[in-house]
Amino acid sequence: MDTNTDRNDVEDEEAMIALAKKDLQHFEPIYNRYYESIFRYVFRKTDDEDVAADLTSKVFMNAMNAIHKFEYRGVPFGAWLYRIAANEANKYFRESKRQLLALEDHKVRMVMNCGNLEEADAEQKQKVLAELIRELDDEEIQILELKFFENKNFKEIAFILEKKESAVKMKMYRSLNKLKERYEKMNKLGDD
Known part of the structure; x- marks a missing residue:
């Protein structure tokens, strides 16, 4: 990818986040952009579609509730979502006492x-x-x-x-x- 495309993606993402910070009704484009990758990540960890769907919805609920705290720090917004997803998956495994390994x-x-x-x-x-x-x-x-x-x-x-x-x-x-x-x-x- 060229630098202009990367910069445009970051600017688009920043604009989406700024809108969502002002009004959560604008969170939907963020959700649509990241849902599939976050779901896949959680599903790979849990190997259970229902659990993955539940945890993914918790990830986005947590993100919506804390979006006002998000600040760019050299990593994309998606990394912030992955951090939330990793924390939710770890919490699930601690609470259910299941193994943290689900490699296919x-x-x-x-x-x-x-x-x-x-x-x-x-x-x-x-x-x-x-x-x-x-x-x-x-x-x-x-x-x-x-x-x-x-x-x-x-x-x-x-x-x-x-x-x-x-x-x-x-x-x-x-x-x-x-x-x-x-x-x-x-x-x-x-x-x-």
Whole structure:
């Protein structure tokens, strides 16, 4: 994308937010713009359509109630919504005592880049990676999800998780190295 298009998108978004701050009846374009991506994000975490719909509606209700507090701080408005969504999902998991991991097969395949492998090898690698990912802590999983499945940059991830950007980068690279080392170790054990 060129710089003018990016600037126009930000200006359009700023105008929508300014209108919504004055009158919540103008919140609908914001809702329409972000609903699908927020729903997908929450659904990936919960793996339950009804729960995802309920949590997504809470995200937008919270956003409407707090839009007057929103200020641009170098990240798009969408990152603010993702932060609310992450908090709502975490709250749901704490209250329901459910696992914070709901990775689908295509996600595992994407992380492992198994597209060029024989189907049996790809299936085996997916199973192994899914087991390894379960050993990561919740924050490591959130960082990987936001980076690889939501295509967020480090600045946005740091904002969403309320962490320093350098800490997010370090944690992501350590998580990937941990996965790689464990995967190679499991492969060696399998070959013996």
